[in-house]
Amino acid sequence: xxxxxxxxxxNENSAYKEKIRSLQRLLVAxxxxxxxxxxxxxxxxxxxxxxxxxSLINSLISELDPRFYNVTSLAVTPxxxxxxxxxxxxxxxxxxxxxxxxxxxxxxxxxxxxxVRREITSEEYKKxxxxxxxxxxxxxxxxxxxxxxxxxxxxxxxxxxxxxLRDNYETEWRVTEEDLWQHREYEQxxxxxxxxxxxxxxxxxxxxxxxxxxxxxxxxxxxxxxxTDRSLEEGRFNGKPFKEDFPLLQMPKLSEVDLSPxxxxxxxxxxxxxxxxxxxxxxxxxxxxxxxxxxxxxxWDAAGKGGNIRRIAKPLDPRGFDVIPIAAPEPHELxxxxxxxxxxxxxxxxxxxxxxxxxxxxxxxxxxxxFCTEDDWKRAFNEIxxxxxxxxxxxxxxxxxxxxxxxxxxxxxxxxxxxxxxxxxxxxxEDWRNREKWPQYEEAVDEMIQKTSTENAPWFIIESNDKxxxxxxxxxxxxxxxxxxCRERLK
Amino acid sequence: xxxxxxxxxxNENSAYKEKIRSLQRLLVAxxxxxxxxxxxxxxxxxxxxxxxxxSLINSLISELDPRFYNVTSLAVTPxxxxxxxxxxxxxxxxxxxxxxxxxxxxxxxxxxxxxVRREITSEEYKKxxxxxxxxxxxxxxxxxxxxxxxxxxxxxxxxxxxxxLRDNYETEWRVTEEDLWQHREYEQxxxxxxxxxxxxxxxxxxxxxxxxxxxxxxxxxxxxxxxTDRSLEEGRFNGKPFKEDFPLLQMPKLSEVDLSPxxxxxxxxxxxxxxxxxxxxxxxxxxxxxxxxxxxxxxWDAAGKGGNIRRIAKPLDPRGFDVIPIAAPEPHELxxxxxxxxxxxxxxxxxxxxxxxxxxxxxxxxxxxxFCTEDDWKRAFNEIxxxxxxxxxxxxxxxxxxxxxxxxxxxxxxxxxxxxxxxxxxxxxEDWRNREKWPQYEEAVDEMIQKTSTENAPWFIIESNDKxxxxxxxxxxxxxxxxxxCRERLK
Numbered sequence: 001x002x003x004x005x006x007x008x009x010x011n012e013n014s015a016y017k018e019k020i021r022s023l024q025r026l027l028v029a030x031x032x033x034x035x036x037x038x039x040x041x042x043x044x045x046x047x048x049x050x051x052x053x054x055s056l057i058n059s060l061i062s063e064l065d066p067r068f069y070n071v072t073s074l075a076v077t078p079x080x081x082x083x084x085x086x087x088x089x090x091x092x093x094x095x096x097x098x099x100x101x102x103x104x105x106x107x108x109x110x111x112x113x114x115x116v117r118r119e120i121t122s123e124e125y126k127k128x129x130x131x132x133x134x135x136x137x138x139x140x141x142x143x144x145x146x147x148x149x150x151x152x153x154x155x156x157x158x159x160x161x162x163x164x165l166r167d168n169y170e171t172e173w174r175v176t177e178e179d180l181w182q183h184r185e186y187e188q189x190x191x192x193x194x195x196x197x198x199x200x201x202x203x204x205x206x207x208x209x210x211x212x213x214x215x216x217x218x219x220x221x222x223x224x225x226x227x228t229d230r231s232l233e234e235g236r237f238n239g240k241p242f243k244e245d246f247p248l249l250q251m252p253k254l255s256e257v258d259l260s261p262x263x264x265x266x267x268x269x270x271x272x273x274x275x276x277x278x279x280x281x282x283x284x285x286x287x288x289x290x291x292x293x294x295x296x297x298x299x300w301d302a303a304g305k306g307g308n309i310r311r312i313a314k315p316l317d318p319r320g321f322d323v324i325p326i327a328a329p330e331p332h333e334l335x336x337x338x339x340x341x342x343x344x345x346x347x348x349x350x351x352x353x354x355x356x357x358x359x360x361x362x363x364x365x366x367x368x369x370x371f372c373t374e375d376d377w378k379r380a381f382n383e384i385x386x387x388x389x390x391x392x393x394x395x396x397x398x399x400x401x402x403x404x405x406x407x408x409x410x411x412x413x414x415x416x417x418x419x420x421x422x423x424x425x426x427x428x429x430e431d432w433r434n435r436e437k438w439p440q441y442e443e444a445v446d447e448m449i450q451k452t453s454t455e456n457a458p459w460f461i462i463e464s465n466d467k468x469x470x471x472x473x474x475x476x477x478x479x480x481x482x483x484x485x486c487r488e489r490l491k
Numbered sequence: 492x493x494x495x496x497x498x499x500x501x502n503e504n505s506a507y508k509e510k511i512r513s514l515q516r517l518l519v520a521x522x523x524x525x526x527x528x529x530x531x532x533x534x535x536x537x538x539x540x541x542x543x544x545x546s547l548i549n550s551l552i553s554e555l556d557p558r559f560y561n562v563t564s565l566a567v568t569p570x571x572x573x574x575x576x577x578x579x580x581x582x583x584x585x586x587x588x589x590x591x592x593x594x595x596x597x598x599x600x601x602x603x604x605x606x607v608r609r610e611i612t613s614e615e616y617k618k619x620x621x622x623x624x625x626x627x628x629x630x631x632x633x634x635x636x637x638x639x640x641x642x643x644x645x646x647x648x649x650x651x652x653x654x655x656l657r658d659n660y661e662t663e664w665r666v667t668e669e670d671l672w673q674h675r676e677y678e679q680x681x682x683x684x685x686x687x688x689x690x691x692x693x694x695x696x697x698x699x700x701x702x703x704x705x706x707x708x709x710x711x712x713x714x715x716x717x718x719t720d721r722s723l724e725e726g727r728f729n730g731k732p733f734k735e736d737f738p739l740l741q742m743p744k745l746s747e748v749d750l751s752p753x754x755x756x757x758x759x760x761x762x763x764x765x766x767x768x769x770x771x772x773x774x775x776x777x778x779x780x781x782x783x784x785x786x787x788x789x790x791w792d793a794a795g796k797g798g799n800i801r802r803i804a805k806p807l808d809p810r811g812f813d814v815i816p817i818a819a820p821e822p823h824e825l826x827x828x829x830x831x832x833x834x835x836x837x838x839x840x841x842x843x844x845x846x847x848x849x850x851x852x853x854x855x856x857x858x859x860x861x862f863c864t865e866d867d868w869k870r871a872f873n874e875i876x877x878x879x880x881x882x883x884x885x886x887x888x889x890x891x892x893x894x895x896x897x898x899x900x901x902x903x904x905x906x907x908x909x910x911x912x913x914x915x916x917x918x919x920x921e922d923w924r925n926r927e928k929w930p931q932y933e934e935a936v937d938e939m940i941q942k943t944s945t946e947n948a949p950w951f952i953i954e955s956n957d958k959x960x961x962x963x964x965x966x967x968x969x970x971x972x973x974x975x976x977c978r979e980r981l982k
Contacts, residue, residue: 029913036916054810061809066800067816067847071809104810170775284661309557318552318562319545319595325558330821356558422520425527 016218023221024063030228031100035068038097038335039236040144043224046108047151048189049179050161051211056151057102059217060224070095073104076178079119083290083348085394086110086128087135091343094139096335107132108150108200112192113178116185127393129199134386136204141239141379142337145231146204147224150197151211155186241378246385249453253446257461259406263469272311275475280315282482286350287320289489292396293352295478298360299403300441301431302413304467308403309354311471312478316352326357338362338372338380339387349395358400359384363448368440381451388457397485398457401474402449403464407438507709514712515554521719522591526559529588529826530727531635534715537599538642539680540670541652542702547642548593550708551715561586564595567669570610574781574839576885577601577619578626582834585630587826598623599641599691603683604669607676618884620690625877627695632730632870633828636722637695638715641688642702646677732869737876740944744937748952750897754960763802766966771806773973777841778811780980783887784843786969789851790894791932792922793904795958799894800845802962803969807843817848829853829863829871830878840886849891850875854939859931872942879948888976889948892965893940894955898929 034041043060045053054073061069072093087107095101111132115125140146153161162183165171182189197206207223209216231237263271286293295312297305309323324345333341339359347353362384367377391398405413414435417427434441453459460477464470525532534551536544545564552560563584578598586592602623606616631637644652653674656662673680688697698714700707722728754762777784786803788796800814815836824832830850838844853875858868882889896904905926908918925932944950951968955961 032913032916054808057809062805063801065797066804066814066845067797070813073810102809173779288664306556306558310554313557314553317545318548318593319564322561323557330823332821354557422523425523 020218023225026225028063030225031064031068033232035098039231040095040097041100042144042146043100043102044106044148045103045151046105047211048153048158049182050158051151051153053104053151056217056220057104060220068098069100071102071104076110076113079114084346085390087131088343088346091340094336094340108196112196116188116192131390132200138383139337140204140237143236143238145227147227148204148206149220150206150208152208153211157212158183238373238375239379240375244382246454249455249458251449251453251459254404254442257404257463259463259465261463261469262466263472268468268472271472275479276315278479279475282479282486283316283320285486286482289486290350291485291489292347292349294347294391294396294398295354296358296400297354297356298358300405300410301434302410303403303405303464304470305356305403307467308471308474309356320350321352323354323356326355360448364444367444368437384452385454392456397481399478399481400457400459402459402461403470404461405464409465410435511709514716517716519554521716522555522559524723526589530722531586531588532591533635533637534591534593535597535639536594536642537596538702539644539649540673541649542642542644544595544642547708547711548595551711560591562593562595567601567604570605575837576881578622579834579837582831585827585831599687603687607679607683622881623691629874630828631695631728634727634729636718638718639695639697640711641697641699643699644702648703649674729864729866730870731866735873737945740946740949742940742944742950745895745933748895748954750954750956752954752960753957754963759959759963762963766970767806769970770966773970773977774807774811776977777973780977781841782976782980783838783840785882785887785889786845787849787891788845788847789849791896791901792925793901794894794896794955795961796847796894798958799962799965800847811841812843814845814847817846851939855935858935859928875943876945883947888972890969890972891948891950893950893952895952896955900956901926
């Protein structure tokens with residue numbers, strides 16, 4: 001027999017429900033404004049197993065228009081099965097402008113659980129914490145609102161809830177082996193959660209909500225509507241650039257590069273054969289050692305990117321190699337963080353991928369054509385350095401080639417293309433327009449190479465007035481880098 | 492010591508190499524024309540383990556521009572791990588216009604291997620063969636060139652090649668347990684390959700190339716360049732519509748539908764609660780039984796799709812449910828078969844997905860606005876029936892709702908939206924323009940409902956002049972369908 005509620009309890013209860021409902025209605029109205037203004041929101045709900053994350057999210061979305069939000073719940077897959085950087089699944093799930101993404105557990109659970117499982121070392125754990133901070137700051141600076149909630153319950157409560165779930169045939173499957181293991185390791189998890197929040201709460205704060213209190217939903221709704229309100233008032237955030245101390249390599253300016261080197265035909269044929277053979281052999285090793293390889297091509301129009309890439313492609317097994325041509329972003333790409341389309345194009349570990357043009361468009365064409373703000377492209381140098389460090393921390397080999405020619409060479413190649421029918425498709429009006437902006441581009445490229453040439457992801461200026469010389473040089477750099485990486489990976 | 496080649500052998504050898512090279516060069520030239528004309532090609536290379544499929548593909552692509560082709564090699568994953576229809580990975584990998592996709596094994600290997608492994612019954616196998624024929628025809632009719640090569644070697648040759656691979660430390664990993672098993676079951680595989688080719692070779696022929704002959708590469712190059720040549724001459728293929736005998740349900744015309752039913756407020760509140768509760772319970776069963784559920788919403792502007800969807804969403808666990816709003820296709824979607832963007836948006840098994848507008852855009856807006864040819868939309872009725880049968884053969888529940896209102900109701904809702912500030916975003920110029928074309932749309936919708944209402948994927952006309960009535964009716968239909976599906980799935 002259930003105890004009868006007293007009159008005042010009942011009143012309190014229905015008053016509480018009314019408060020919830022009014023906040024839910026407020027959120028519905030906000031959602032329409034967010035949609036209209038194109039503001040994206042990320043709501044990260046982390047917390048203990050059985051703390052009620054799913055139910056909380058259910059109350060948050062209860063009245064929302066399901067066309068404009070999504071819920072992502074990603075299991076923590078065993079490290080050995082992860083063929084991508086640990087932030088990849090979250091980056092992939094980024095909401096587009098005007099939409100809300102709820103993460104039912106996210107990068108926090110991923111980092112903490114792997115660490116407690118001892119799948120990653122404390123060195124790796126530290127790098128991941130740094131990457132999380134970078135990731136969140138980049139999203140914030142790119143205009144994303146981020147709300148981070150940690151739903152907290154104590155060990156006793158967790159035990160009680162798990163017992164209730166397991167005692168019921170309908171719900172017993174909800175308690176997994178992993179959850180039981182977490183309960184046994186409760187103290188270790190608590191320490192780790194707390195330390196993670198301390199280390200990642202400076203820029204975008206954590207909100208710890210007590211999951212045992214019946215007001216958890218109300219508190220969370222207040223947080224979400226409050227954040228949304230402030231942001232709607234302030235408008236879309238656009239982060240300021242700041243200087244970060246990345247150890248940079250000394251690089252020459254383009255004007256200092258000697259473009260005279262040439263490669264005699266015979267020597268070229270001989271070397272090409274040897275180098276391509278070696279590259280083919282290395283591909284097998286790279287594949288077996290599961291090393292991801294990312295090769296970036298940038299350069300002047302008609303510098304010979306296509307032919308250069310073809311010489312690299314030739315000896316490679318296409319089951320583990322491909323080329324991604326990067327064109328102007330499409331609408332669904334423009335509706336997200338500018339690095340999103342590159343995050344989602346990363347190769348699997350063990351694969352070699354060539355990017356024919358890259359994320360550096362941000363500091364070249366987007367800068368010069370005004371497709372982003374000054375703050376945007378100035379911030380990008382640092383953001384790209386961070387992104388590439390996350391790639392090399394994952395284990396990737398990252399190489400960046402600037403195919404360099406002088407203006408005379410470009411002109412004569414343009415003229416060639418104009419005159420040879422089979423080559424005409426390669427030459428567009430845009431090429432001529434870009435050519436007129438050579439000095440501005442040269443300035444931008446110089447700045448880019450100076451500011452993003454890091455030990456882990458270096459730029460190589462490839463003298464390409466002589467295409468044969470350029471191809472041999474590129475192949476040699478690639479082979480050196482792969483040999484080094486293969487030596488360093490023991491397994 | 493190697494045996495010295497005789498003079499005539501040497502000449503023959505270098506003559507052969509020259510023939511290969513000249514065909515490779517021809518292919519390079521063709522590739523540029525294909526690119527310029529936006530013609531996509533699919534090259535399916537099937538055949539025995541160790542027959543040399545990889546090497547053959549390598550020779551075909553050897554001189555090609557890697558920006559305009561890709562190679563896909565998909566392992567046959569165990570059936571239990573496949574959460575999508577069996578054609579899904581191939582549909583996902585379709586090349587865009589102007590590009591070539593090489594499949595290093597594809598849907599043939601998938602069907603045959605699963606059948607020999609006894610992962611699928613002969614009933615299922617037959618359905619898959621039918622689906623393959625439909626898939627290939629649809630691609631051809633949509634302008635794809637398809638070349639199908641089977642690389643053949645006999646049992647003795649296979650044994651010899653595997654031995655050589657396994658004797659070498661560098662290559663031994665290439666021979667998998669699966670390959671060895673195939674060799675043991677050689678006779679069964681041969682029967683199955685032959686029967687598959689016989690059943691799928693009528694429309695788009697199979698080319699069996701003898702993999703033991705050294706001319707295999709040359710023969711394949713001839714096939715590919717020959718096909719390309721003919722297609723470049725003939726131009727992009729656009730298939731004619733034809734009648735297929737799909738068992739269709741008797742459906743009323745829109746004008747015959749009685750729109751008067753209403754649902755009193757009190758009754759609505761009571762029923763809504765009961766039905767939503769039941770739907771929430773069923774979601775658990777659907778999830779555990781891994782039944783994919785696809786719910787399609789189409790209807791007049793302002794018919795109440797959004798509110799209807801929200802009532803369904805409310806009791807569902809967002810970890811297993813979402814809504815995909817379908818807008819006008821983006822450039823990368825237009826560059827592929829029109830069903831591609833729906834293939835790639837299918838839910839995982841066990842998930843419920845609502846499509847807010849669907850592939851039926853083909854026979855409504857695309858038909859009426861002239862975004863496709865008359866043959867295109869006339870062919871689409873049959874293509875869509877096939878597509879949906881492939882979904883239900885996979886095990887999906889497919890429901891299609893037409894939200895129906897009359898013109899007066901639409902006008903009064905439009906006027907409402909115009910006058911209420913929070914609703915103004917819902918009304919666009921396009922809505923008014925569509926309204927002017929009501930008679931044309933009604934004709935198109937009538938034809939659509941008549942021609943695509945199948946037993947397995949039925950249309951339901953939802954009387955929506957009264958939104959409450961519409962919501963209750965939709966919920967009931969959905970619950971009935973899920974209950975039926977849950978009863979039928981034993982596991």
